[in-house]
Amino acid sequence: MQRIVVTDKDGVEVLKAGENADHDPAATSILTTIFSQTAQQSEKVEGLGKTQSVLLSYDRCYVLQIGMEMLVISILAGKDAKIGTIMALVPSLKDMSLLGLQN
Structure with missing residues (x-):
């Protein structure tokens, strides 16, 4: 992995780590917008359910x-x-998020 960035749903950075951690925040905001719009539109397709993750x-x-x-990682x-190995971490990351919200 090169970088992990946590943003709110509007693309405002909350936390970042990894190589090039001083990247362009505008790029992060654009990618978060892409995720939010993709999730919103794909959830309109009957039978798919809520978007969990998107791979670009x-x-x-x-x-x-x-x-x-309220966050996007x-x-x-x-x-x-x-x-595939990185994607296998998604359920664990979501579980950790829920634990943090309960405390």
């Missing part, structure tokens, strides 16, 4: 975005990343 594949990287109540990984 680009020429040079993957972006995995996970919706968690964006994980940026290189093309050589084992994206």
Whole structure:
């Protein structure tokens, strides 16, 4: 993984870590907007249910975005990343989020 950024639903950064942690916040805001709009529109398709995560594949990287109540976690990984392994963490991340909200 190259970077993890946690934002609110409007794309405002709450927490960031990893390589290039000083990245352009405008890019993060744009990616969060893409996630929010994709989630909102896809939930209109009958039978799909609520969007859990979205995987974006680009020429040079993957972006995995996970919706968690009022937050969005964006994980940026290189093309050589084992994206299936990273995606397998999604349920654990969502469980940790719920534990934090209960305290």
